[in-house]
Every structure is written in structure tokens, then in C-alpha cells.
Amino acid sequence: xxxxxxxxxxxxxxxxxxxxxxxxxxxxxxxxxxxxxxxxxxxxxxxxxxxxxxxxxxxxxxxxxxxxxxxxxxxxxxxxxxxxxxxxxxxxxxxxxxxxxxxxxxxxxxxxxxxxxxxxxxxxxxxxxxxxxxxxxxxxxxxxxxxxxxxxxxxxxxxxxxxxxxxxxxxxxxxxxxxxxxxxxxxxxxxxxxxxxxxxxxxxxxxxxxxxxxxxxxxxxxxxxxxxxxxxxxxxxxxxxxxxxxxxxxxxxxxxxxxxxxxxxxxxxxxxxxxxxxxxxxxxxxxxxxxxxxxxxxxxxxxxxxxxxxxxxxxxxxxxxxxxxxxxxxxxxxxxxxxxxxxxxxxxxxxxxxxxxxxxxxxxxxxxxxxxxxxxxxxxxxxxxxxxxxxxxxxxxxxxxxxxxxxxxxxxxxxxxxxxxxxxxxxxxxxxxxxxxxxxxxxxxxxxxxxxxxxxxxxx
Numbered sequence: 001x002x003x004x005x006x007x008x009x010x011x012x013x014x015x016x017x018x019x020x021x022x023x024x025x026x027x028x029x030x031x032x033x034x035x036x037x038x039x040x041x042x043x044x045x046x047x048x049x050x051x052x053x054x055x056x057x058x059x060x061x062x063x064x065x066x067x068x069x070x071x072x073x074x075x076x077x078x079x080x081x082x083x084x085x086x087x088x089x090x091x092x093x094x095x096x097x098x099x100x101x102x103x104x105x106x107x108x109x110x111x112x113x114x115x116x117x118x119x120x121x122x123x124x125x126x127x128x129x130x131x132x133x134x135x136x137x138x139x140x141x142x143x144x145x146x147x148x149x150x151x152x153x154x155x156x157x158x159x160x161x162x163x164x165x166x167x168x169x170x171x172x173x174x175x176x177x178x179x180x181x182x183x184x185x186x187x188x189x190x191x192x193x194x195x196x197x198x199x200x201x202x203x204x205x206x207x208x209x210x211x212x213x214x215x216x217x218x219x220x221x222x223x224x225x226x227x228x229x230x231x232x233x234x235x236x237x238x239x240x241x242x243x244x245x246x247x248x249x250x251x252x253x254x255x256x257x258x259x260x261x262x263x264x265x266x267x268x269x270x271x272x273x274x275x276x277x278x279x280x281x282x283x284x285x286x287x288x289x290x291x292x293x294x295x296x297x298x299x300x301x302x303x304x305x306x307x308x309x310x311x312x313x314x315x316x317x318x319x320x321x322x323x324x325x326x327x328x329x330x331x332x333x334x335x336x337x338x339x340x341x342x343x344x345x346x347x348x349x350x351x352x353x354x355x356x357x358x359x360x361x362x363x364x365x366x367x368x369x370x371x372x373x374x375x376x377x378x379x380x381x382x383x384x385x386x387x388x389x390x391x392x393x394x395x396x397x398x399x400x401x402x403x404x405x406x407x408x409x410x411x412x413x414x415x416x417x418x419x420x421x422x423x424x425x426x427x428x429x430x431x432x433x434x435x436x437x438x439x440x441x442x443x444x445x446x447x448x449x450x451x452x453x454x455x456x457x458x459x460x
Contacts, residue, residue, distance in 0.1 A: 004330075009289070010290060012221075012288055013152055015283065015284045016062060017292075017394050018150070019149075020054070022077050022152035024068050024146075025070050027068075027144075032073070032074055038142060045107075046107060047132065049113060050117060052122050053125075054127050055128065056117050057448040061393040074100075082285050092108060125147040126447075144156070175207055176203065180335075181431075186372060189368035197319070197323045204323070225290070225303065228288070231280055232278075233250050235249075241391060250276075253276075270403065271406070273406070274406045281293050290325075294345075295402060302357075302409050324355075328427075331427070332351045335431050341387075345385040345387040345398075349382060349402065350385055353406070354378040354412075356378070356409035358372070360413035361373075379430050390453050
């Protein structure tokens with residue numbers, strides 16, 4: 001079994017969606033690579049892709065069609081340049097030819113080869129996709145079914161009963177402090193006089209081959225987040241998709257720089273940071289899943305708030321911040337879900353806000369109990385949030401929600417630091433509540449664009 005790292009919560013890829021773009025692209029790349037491993041590439045005449053459930057219903061708006069084309073050509077989502085990705089997509093659409101795994105040209109008409117089955121939800125997960133390679137006689141050479149399970153993660157086969165997996169199954173390695181839930185994590189902290197970040201740092205150093213590897217990961221993620229935000233602050237005009245959503249981050253930043261500061265200026269900057277990241281995501285730019293593309297602006301906004309607007313931060317604070325965020329995010333991923341197709345937007349913006357609140361509380365000197373409390377407060381006030389993207393695009397209300405998720409995270413951290421940590425609702429209880437709420441939520445409010453704003457906003 002492949003050991004799971006909490007650092008996997010943060011992946012570098014292109015927008016606009018981790019579950020509908022990054023995940024399908026990675027699945028398509030795996031399929032194309034497998035054809036090469038099996039020695040079948042030269043026999044392939046055509047590839048058919050079937051998208052199911054949420055992937056089909058909002059696939060075009062989330063660029064799922066583009067994603068599978070890029071993956072089938074063998075492009076790596078973690079390093080591909082967004083401009084190269086767009087050029088490749090447009091070339092395939094125009095020529096109706098695709099270089100399978102970057103090696104074999106095949107005919108590929110997206111209108112024929114990619115099929116959308118919005119009325120079929122595969123039982124394992126709402127985000128299902130199936131690849132089928134055929135030879136010149138139409139005989140099937142290879143077929144694979146994948147599921148995009150949130151945050152860019154993909155799976156062939158989902159374990160339906162995660163709660164019953166034990167430590168040995170889930171951690172077949174020598175990390176010193178394995179944990180399955182917040183209660184076990186907090187026990188490690190209390191019994192060893194260590195912070196959440198220290199617990200995870202020790203685990204990951206064992207798993208990654210040393211502390212330097214973890215530090216390199218932190219540097220890479222932080223630099224990518226800041227680069228994305230900086231690019232977002234230089235861009236203006238309308239976002240792609242046809243509903244004429246205008247970029248605002250650059251304009252808002254210019255206004256803030258030109259006027260006198262007031263007591264709310266800092267919060268305005270937090271909003272600007274979040275908007276800049278998610279406008280880039282909506283435009284198909286390079287972002288970090290945090291824990292998803294749709295919520296990619298929350299954690300960078302809080303990170304930039306700390307960096308630009310707080311003084312006397314501790315040494316190595318960025319590492320403490322991100323590792324704490326990752327630990328909290330992993331608890332949600334394991335014990336509930338970070339997929340909006342399963343949980344609604346509480347599983348994306350809510351989780352991101354919870355992660356950021358915990359990270360900020362840790363930086364500002366919070367105890368492990370206060371950090372856990374910060375995470376719980378932030379999620380408690382996102383419970384029940386629906387995912388209802390207008391026109392199936394990751395724009396309205398998604399972009400603004402990142403700004404509010406970041407501001408909620410900051411306030412949750414501040415509230416937790418004024419308390420001793422003996423709060424009424426535990427993080428585990430809140431995570432379980434989110435899971436139950438997501439399961440109870442009807443599908444039209446879970447990334448299908450069939451309810452909420454998606455049906456009440458008239459798009460011309």
C-alpha cells in the first residue's frame with residue numbers, strides 16, 4: 001500500500017477545478033501511460049472518454065474536456081505551462097488529431113470522443129470517468145474507470161468504509177506518530193509536549209526521507225502560491241466562459257494603494273489576495289490545490305495577511321503554517337471528503353477556511369487545543385454551504401467565497417486564541433457533522449449547476 005502523506009493535500013496544477021480539471025487530467029495521463037506500458041499504443045485507433053455525474057453536468061464549464069485531452073497527450077499537470085496547455089487543446093480541436101502519450105497520432109474529435117452522461121452517477125463517487133482504447137476494428141484494447149475524489153486526487157477503487165481501517169493498514173511505514181482523527185492527533189501532542197506542526201513534521205521527515213525534503217516542499221508550495229497571487233494582481237479584463245465576469249483584484253489593489261488606510265484596509269487586502277488567486281484559477285492559470293482549486297485562494301490569502309500585515313512572526317513560520325494546514329485538511333479528507341460533488345462547498349471553502357484558521361492560530365502562539373478549536377470554529381460556520389456555480393464555471397459565487405473564507409479563518413483564529421481550548425464542539429464532531437450534512441444534501445446543490453444560483457441567475 002502506498003503510504004499517504006498529509007502533504008499531498010497541496011498539489012500544483014492548472015485551473016479551474018481540481019476535481020473536474022486536475023483530477024481528470026491526471027487520470028487521462030495515467031491511462032495513456034498504461035497503454036504504453038502494455039505495448040498497446042501502436043494498435044490504438046481511437047480513444048473514447050465517458051464522463052459521469054457531476055463531471056458531465058459541469059464538465060465544459062470546468063474544462064474537463066480540455067483536461068482529458070491534455071492528459072491523453074501525456075502532459076504532466078504539475079509542470080505544464082498554462083499557455084502550452086491551451087495551445088495543445090486548441091490544436092486537437094482544430095485538427096481532430098491527438099498525440100497519444102506524446103508518441104502516437106490518433107484521430108480524436110472531441111465532440112465524438114468525449115461523451116457526457118449527466119444522468120448517470122457511478123455508485124463509487126459522483127465524479128466518474130471511463131477511458132476505452134479501441135483498435136482499427138473497434139475491438140477494445142484496454143478500459144479503465146477512474147474517480148476524481150477531490151483536490152486533484154484520483155482513485156481506481158474507493159474504500160467505502162474508511163472509519164474501519166486501522167493504523168497498520170493506513171500507515172504501513174515507520175512514522176512515529178500515526179493518527180486517524182483529531183482526537184488521536186491531540187493525544188500525541190499532549191503526551192509528547194509537541195505542537196501539531198511538530199508531530200506532522202516528524203512523521204513527514206520519516207516518510208519523505210528527511211527534514212530537508214519537507215522544507216523544500218514548503219518553499220515550493222509557498223513560492224507557487226505567491227507567484228499565482230502576484231500574477232493575478234497584474235491581470236485585468238473578463239474571465240473566460242462567456243458570462244463576462246470581470247477581474248477585480250488588480251483594480252482593488254490599485255484603489256487600496258491610492259487611498260488613505262482605514263481600520264478595514266487590512267481586510268480589504270485579504271480579499272484582494274484571495275480574489276487574485278481565484279481569478280487566476282478561473283482563467284486556467286497555475287495554482288496550488290488548497291485543498292482544492294475552487295478554494296485555492298483562502299490559505300494564500302491568510303498566508304499573505306500574516307506575511308504583509310503582522311509583525312514579529314516566529315522563525316520558520318511558513319513551514320509551521322502550511323504543515324498545520326495540511327494536517328487539518330487531511331483529517332477532513334480521510335474522515336469526510338474535500339469534494340464539492342460529495343459535500344457541497346462546505347467541503348471546499350469550509351475545509352480551506354478551517355485549515356487556514358488552524359495554521360494562523362499556530363503561528364500566533366496558540367496551543368494545540370486552541371489550534372484545534374480554531375479549525376472547528378471555521379468549519380462550524382460553513383456547514384451546509386452549497387456548491388451552485390453559475391453556468392458551471394468556477395467564478396460565481398466561487399471567487400468571492402474565497403475572500404469570505406479567508407476572513408472567517410482569521411476571525412476564527414482570533415476567537416480561539418481568547419479561549420482556553422475547552423470548547424463544547426470537537427473538531428472530530430464537526431467533521432462528522434459535515435460528512436452527514438453533505439450526504440443529506442440533494443445532488444442539485446453539489447456541483448451539478450442544477451440548483452441555487454446556477455438556476456436563478458439569468459446568463460445571457
